[in-house]
Amino acid sequence: MVLQTLDTMxxxxxxxxxxxxxxxxxxxxxxxxxxxxxxxxxxxxxxxxSAEWGISETNRKAKFYAITKAGxxxxxxxxxxxxxxxxxxxxxxxxxxxx
Amino acid sequence: xxTAQQLWARVTALFERDALDRDFDEEARSHIDLAVEDYLQRxxxxxxxxxxxxxxxxxxxxxxxxxxxxxxxxxxDCLLHDLRDAxxxxxxxxxxxxxxIVILSLAIGLNATAFRVVDATLLRGYPVVKQxxxxxxxxxxxPYPGCCVSYMDFEAWRAQAHSFQDLAxxxxxxxxxxxxxxxxxxxxxxxxxxxxxxxxxVQPKQGREFSPRDEVPxxxxxxxxxxxxxxxxxxxxxxxxxxxxxxxxxxxxxxxxMPKGFDFPGANxxxxxxxxxxxxxxxxxxGGYVFGRLKDGASEAAARAEVETINARRAVEFPATNRGVxxxxxxxMKSAAGPNGRVIYGSLWAGALIVLGIACANLxxxxxxxxxxxxxxxxxxxxLGAGRGRVVREWLMENLLLAAVAGVLGWWASAWSIRLWxxxxxxxxESHYYTPSLTAAVYVVLVTLLSAILxxxxxxxxxxxxxxxxxxxxxxxxxxxxxxxxxxxxALVTGQMALAIALMSGAGVLGHSLWNxxxxxxxxxxxxxxxxxxxALPRGRYPSARSRVAFFNSxxxxxxxxxxxxxxxxxxxxxxxxxxxxxxxxxxxxxSIHGAPVFPSGPGYFRTIGAPILAGREFNSTDSPESSAVxxxxxxxAETYFPGQNAVGRRIRLYEKRNPSPGQWRTxxxxxxxxxxxxxxxxxxxxxxxxxxxxxPTTSAWFFARVPFISDGLAAAVRAQAGQVNPGAEVTNFAxxxxxxxxxxxxxxxxxxxxSKNAIVAPVFAALALLLAAIGLYSVVSRSAIxxxxxxxxxxxLGAxxxxxxxxxxxxAMTPIAxxxxxxxxxxxxxxxxLQSQLVGVSPYDAPTLVFAPVVLILVALIASxxxxxxxxxxxxxxxxxxx
Numbered sequence: 014m015v016l017q018t019l020d021t022m023x024x025x026x027x028x029x030x031x032x033x034x035x036x037x038x039x040x041x042x043x044x045x046x047x048x049x050x051x052x053x054x055x056x057x058x059x060x061x062x063s064a065e066w067g068i069s070e071t072n073r074k075a076k077f078y079a080i081t082k083a084g085x086x087x088x089x090x091x092x093x094x095x096x097x098x099x100x101x102x103x104x105x106x107x108x109x110x111x112x
Numbered sequence: 113x114x115t116a117q118q119l120w121a122r123v124t125a126l127f128e129r130d131a132l133d134r135d136f137d138e139e140a141r142s143h144i145d146l147a148v149e150d151y152l153q154r155x156x157x158x159x160x161x162x163x164x165x166x167x168x169x170x171x172x173x174x175x176x177x178x179x180x181x182x183x184x185x186x187x188x189d190c191l192l193h194d195l196r197d198a199x200x201x202x203x204x205x206x207x208x209x210x211x212x213i214v215i216l217s218l219a220i221g222l223n224a225t226a227f228r229v230v231d232a233t234l235l236r237g238y239p240v241v242k243q244x245x246x247x248x249x250x251x252x253x254x255p256y257p258g259c260c261v262s263y264m265d266f267e268a269w270r271a272q273a274h275s276f277q278d279l280a281x282x283x284x285x286x287x288x289x290x291x292x293x294x295x296x297x298x299x300x301x302x303x304x305x306x307x308x309x310x311x312x313x314v315q316p317k318q319g320r321e322f323s324p325r326d327e328v329p330x331x332x333x334x335x336x337x338x339x340x341x342x343x344x345x346x347x348x349x350x351x352x353x354x355x356x357x358x359x360x361x362x363x364x365x366x367x368x369x370m371p372k373g374f375d376f377p378g379a380n381x382x383x384x385x386x387x388x389x390x391x392x393x394x395x396x397x398x399g400g401y402v403f404g405r406l407k408d409g410a411s412e413a414a415a416r417a418e419v420e421t422i423n424a425r426r427a428v429e430f431p432a433t434n435r436g437v438x439x440x441x442x443x444x445m446k447s448a449a450g451p452n453g454r455v456i457y458g459s460l461w462a463g464a465l466i467v468l469g470i471a472c473a474n475l476x477x478x479x480x481x482x483x484x485x486x487x488x489x490x491x492x493x494x495x496l497g498a499g500r501g502r503v504v505r506e507w508l509m510e511n512l513l514l515a516a517v518a519g520v521l522g523w524w525a526s527a528w529s530i531r532l533w534x535x536x537x538x539x540x541x542e543s544h545y546y547t548p549s550l551t552a553a554v555y556v557v558l559v560t561l562l563s564a565i566l567x568x569x570x571x572x573x574x575x576x577x578x579x580x581x582x583x584x585x586x587x588x589x590x591x592x593x594x595x596x597x598x599x600x601x602x603a604l605v606t607g608q609m610a611l612a613i614a615l616m617s618g619a620g621v622l623g624h625s626l627w628n629x630x631x632x633x634x635x636x637x638x639x640x641x642x643x644x645x646x647x648a649l650p651r652g653r654y655p656s657a658r659s660r661v662a663f664f665n666s667x668x669x670x671x672x673x674x675x676x677x678x679x680x681x682x683x684x685x686x687x688x689x690x691x692x693x694x695x696x697x698x699x700x701x702x703x704s705i706h707g708a709p710v711f712p713s714g715p716g717y718f719r720t721i722g723a724p725i726l727a728g729r730e731f732n733s734t735d736s737p738e739s740s741a742v743x744x745x746x747x748x749x750a751e752t753y754f755p756g757q758n759a760v761g762r763r764i765r766l767y768e769k770r771n772p773s774p775g776q777w778r779t780x781x782x783x784x785x786x787x788x789x790x791x792x793x794x795x796x797x798x799x800x801x802x803x804x805x806x807x808x809p810t811t812s813a814w815f816f817a818r819v820p821f822i823s824d825g826l827a828a829a830v831r832a833q834a835g836q837v838n839p840g841a842e843v844t845n846f847a848x849x850x851x852x853x854x855x856x857x858x859x860x861x862x863x864x865x866x867x868s869k870n871a872i873v874a875p876v877f878a879a880l881a882l883l884l885a886a887i888g889l890y891s892v893v894s895r896s897a898i899x900x901x902x903x904x905x906x907x908x909x910l911g912a913x914x915x916x917x918x919x920x921x922x923x924x925a926m927t928p929i930a931x932x933x934x935x936x937x938x939x940x941x942x943x944x945x946x947l948q949s950q951l952v953g954v955s956p957y958d959a960p961t962l963v964f965a966p967v968v969l970i971l972v973a974l975i976a977s978x979x980x981x982x983x984x985x986x987x988x989x990x991x992x993x994x995x996x
Contacts (some may be wrong), residue, residue: 024419026142026143026144027139028142028143028146028147028150029146031168032150044168045169045174045175046143046147046166046168046169047140047170047174047175047178048138048174048175048178049178050139050140050175050178050179050651051175051178051181051182051183052182053470054182054183055182055183056226058117058121058122058183059116059117060117064486068703069142069146070147071146073142073145073146073149075139075142075143075146075207076139076142082219087375093113099757112730
């Protein structure tokens with residue numbers, strides 16, 4: 014989800030990512046925003062995202078995260094997996110309903 | 113799954129902990145700021161915006177922890193933390209740390225040494241040889257004395273047996289090998305069939321193996337040299353292949369250099385091809401070895417059955433020579449360490465383990481004392497919520513650290529001690545056999561871990577029973593480590609004492625055996641005033657028997673002229689030395705062949721060593737190669753083979769090792785009192801035949817010079833005269849006969865030396881064990897005295913006398929010792945039975961040992977407990993009652 018966000022929105026800071034996820038999920042996922050950093054550090058250690066200190070649109074110092082090439086590859090791979098899963102679930106549920 | 117990259121990132125994160133924490137703090141701050149701004153923009157009032165931002169962020173510390181968890185390795189982080197704590201804890205307790213390191217490194221060093229010996233002798237087989245456990249020796253036992261295998265039988269096995277991938281033959285040959293024609297050393301070289309190295313699975317490091325062409329008589333002489341020979345005698349220089357060394361005065365081309373460490377069948381320096389001369393093709397035993405590699409899938413039992421079948425067939429075919437010849441198949445692993453290897457080296461290892469056991473018991477007591485001392489700290493921490501696991505982990509970490517230091521020290525020390533052991537080794541096991549191996553390293557690591565766990569276990573198992581309340585209040589009895597810990601201490605003292613007794617009695621019976629060997633009456637009068645030395649003649653310079661006789665005659669004559677020398681003689685060996693038994697046939701009883709050592713000795717030999725002639729005469733200068741063949745026999749021979757008759761005047765004839773036809777008849781001209789030969793343990797006076805040295809001269813001989821008393825001047829004169837006969841012939845092993853036959857760290861028989869070595873090492877182990885046990889006892893008694901100061905004070909205030917207190921304390925100290933004594937004595941009977949094969953004239957229930965060991969132990973125990981007991985009884989009651 015984080016990768017997807019970074020891919021569509023471009024480099025973002027932690028707060029931005031958290032807000033974006035909340036918005037996308039229509040506030041269904043209301044996470045403790047602080048915990049997102051644990052996920053970010055893991056993604057970064059795997060080399061899927063990069064981080065850099067920069068200045069926000071409101072002129073504040075903030076750390077910006079951006080997706081890397083490896084991250085993109087990972088995301089596409091996962092996306093196809095998710096899509097397959099969703100398609101499968103859809104078929105299963107449709108069959109249930111047809112009964 | 114973590115990738116390597118991620119793992120690396122996690123590990124590095126540990127070391128940038130502070131920087132990363134700061135970075136996170138900053139990021140969290142910026143996050144809140146951004147959030148606040150966002151809420152403000154959305155129209156929330158400032159206070160509410162800040163509150164919402166914080167609420168949404170959640171607990172900062174929790175986020176920080178999650179951050180740390182995911183970026184680093186939690187367990188490693190904790191480990192590093194524990195390590196730091198352990199180091200601090202140990203630095204506080206320097207005495208404990210030092211004591212543990214010293215005691216453990218002694219015990220581990222001893223174990224490392226013993227195990228490396230066991231590894232080299234029992235576990236590895238012959239060095240460099242490939243897959244020792246697939247290699248076997250095939251020997252033959254003959255109905256008459258002779259050694260070891262008939263070449264003809266070997267050829268039959270090689271042609272007919274299917275169990276062997278390769279079957280090779282080798283025979284040791286005495287040769288003079290040198291770098292020039294007129295100098296050289298007498299060594300045993302192994303003459304082998306061309307397939308020998310292939311069978312052993314060893315390739316020359318340089319050059320080539322022997323080829324079947326090298327075996328043909330008359331082909332140009334070639335040799336293969338060992339790595340050791342190359343280093344010592346050829347200077348280790350390159351390009352030696354194709355050069356020549358001189359074998360028995362004639363040049364032989366070096367065609368191969370064997371890899372480092374290879375010296376099959378033990379301490380061998382030079383290999384030559386066996387020459388397929390007609391005299392090999394006899395059915396008489398010719399002193400060789402047959403060894404072979406089993407085919408894949410072929411079992412030792414199958415090989416044995418095959419060889420037995422072939423021999424049975426041959427016994428029918430050649431009844432004259434092969435009837436009753438029994439083949440024996442022995443695995444290399446078994447033969448490498450010698451027949452008693454398991455007992456000799458196994459007991460060494462067991463001794464080391466016992467010392468380790470005592471050391472651990474001792475350190476457990478020390479750890480208990482330390483736990484007692486830190487009771488309040490531990491209880492405080494546990495009261496504040498530290499889990500038992502956490503406390504145990506910390507202690508284990510401390511002890512692991514100490515054990516690791518001790519393990520490294522012990523391993524390092526074993527490098528020195530193994531050299532000492534190897535230097536004093538007289539068996540075929542040379543120092544290069546003891547190269548460190550992975551097995552030995554793993555063993556040391558295991559021993560180290562085990563000891564750390566052992567010394568942590570006892571104090572930590574008591575944590576569960578800790579009464580925190582009482583301990584915190586500082587009541588001495590509150591922390592109930594008191595009574596049960598004291599019982600445990602007593603049990604540990606008992607165990608230490610029992611182990612010490614077992615070691616001491618083992619050392620006792622071995623020492624007693626060695627004493628018996630050294631003081632055995634071998635039939636020589638006052639050997640301390642006989643000077644002896646060995647002279648070996650280079651074969652190249654003294655090729656004929658005549659020239660050797662001439663040399664030794666002149667040596668004999670020169671020694672006799674030295675003022676002070678009352679009698680001098682030459683002989684091919686010393687009393688108690690081993691001579692190869694040879695078949696002896698008695699006249700009038702043809703076909704009855706007996707085995708006896710045959711000892712060539714010169715005129716005056718028996719007079720010089722002080723063995724009286726019981727009948728007939730001694731050899732004299734008229735017994736020459738030209739005169740009629742004569743012999744002397746000892747009393748045991750005369751009584752065994754001519755019972756109730758006069759042996760003088762009877763005739764015997766001897767067989768040569770490789771010759772099926774007998775030698776000439778020899779007339780027995782005298783009977784001499786028994787002088788011991790051929791029994792390394794010096795128990796039996798066997799029948800011996802003596803022949804005149806002039807009639808059977810050897811290339812190396814001993815001289816004997818009896819003097820009224822030993823003085824430096826006389827010894828120097830004898831040595832100088834012996835050396836002056838011919839500068840080319842060197843005098844070696846110069847000493848008095850008594851010293852010469854004592855415990856010597858030179859070449860000798862493996863069994864006797866195995867015994868002497870263990871007999872020397874065992875008391876060292878026992879002394880160490882006793883010392884450790886005494887230290888343990890001392891610390892336990894003195895700790896108990898200190899803990900009970902108050903109680904003693906009360907007793908004394910109520911009227912107990914100092915003597916009564918002493919008695920009480922002593923009784924308490926002596927109870928575990930008495931128990932240990934009984935247990936130890938029972939154990940030592942078992943130990944001594946295992947050692948039985950090594951005992952000489954000593955029963956496993958050797959009374960002096962079984963009395964001596966407990967007495968020494970009790971004395972040591974009394975000395976160890978005297979000081980703390982006395983100190984306890986001198987307590988001032990008034991002072992003691994105030995004692996905290």
